[in-house]
Amino acid sequence: MNAAADHANQVLAEADCLHDASTVRRAYDRLAERIREEYIGRNPLILCVMVGGLHATSEITQRLDFAFEIDYLHATRYRGATAGGGLLWKRQPDRELKGRDVLVIDDILDEGHTLVAIRKALSEFQPASLKVAVLAEKIHDRRAPEAYAEFIGLQLVDRYVFGCGMDYKEYWRQLPAIYAVKGM
Template identity: 45%
Template structure:
């Protein structure tokens, strides 16, 4: 497995440098600060992909807020997925709250849509989403993100929380795999 990971990393195309990603996070934080200044939001980090983005974004936010996590996955350390598996639900009550979901990427939108629906079922009054990457697809997604850092073409990505088979989340920048996965 290690040789495969090293090969993917060595042959990948860098789409965004660390400086470009950090600048996008600055802009996204400014917009979120303006939009949610008086809402006492509960931020939900989508595990595991949202860890890096959340860790970088949250210190840039200036309003009072609470933090929790949620984990619903379709991929299970693979490059494609099917049915949704709930691994972690937030411990903080969502009823009556503005919830901001923080995730690494809006790809097909299936997982994000399910998380939004769950939050609304739990009584959240408003559910918004912030994603580091919005992947442009040739078809309409079932959901759009409220706050977007960067956009990319439809390629398999890793870095800043996005993974290749569970690895490379820690890459400093956004990379696209050279070969078809």
């Protein structure tokens, strides 16, 4: 093993579990039902925000029983760190957005700067509608005023969290529960 992996193992060993796997599964069930009610019969384009949104997109779309198309985009502010920086676009969607109902799925709504930038960029393609679903919303007073999600699975305390697509220095995205780093 290497020092980074050893450190990640230590962080997990000391972490607090905020939402266990069964709670997260129920949140995905609720999200999928609300999304189904909104989009059934509308052939939406679902956009996964890489890399964090991959887990949530997979979990939600497996629960959907109607036709939709899927694509992804990659925009980040973290680049392996624990604090956000400037927005970096790595990939915009390939599919045509104009006139489409578009649903963006991501892991978490924190301060919201990334989602605000994504909404702004995607709006320029003139979708018929543009909505956001997130597994988790962090509750604090640092949120950008224009940052919001129409579909929210869980609320989180203001701590550094990981699991269910969220990472600690690029580790632990695959965990089925949501954890908080001890002391953060």
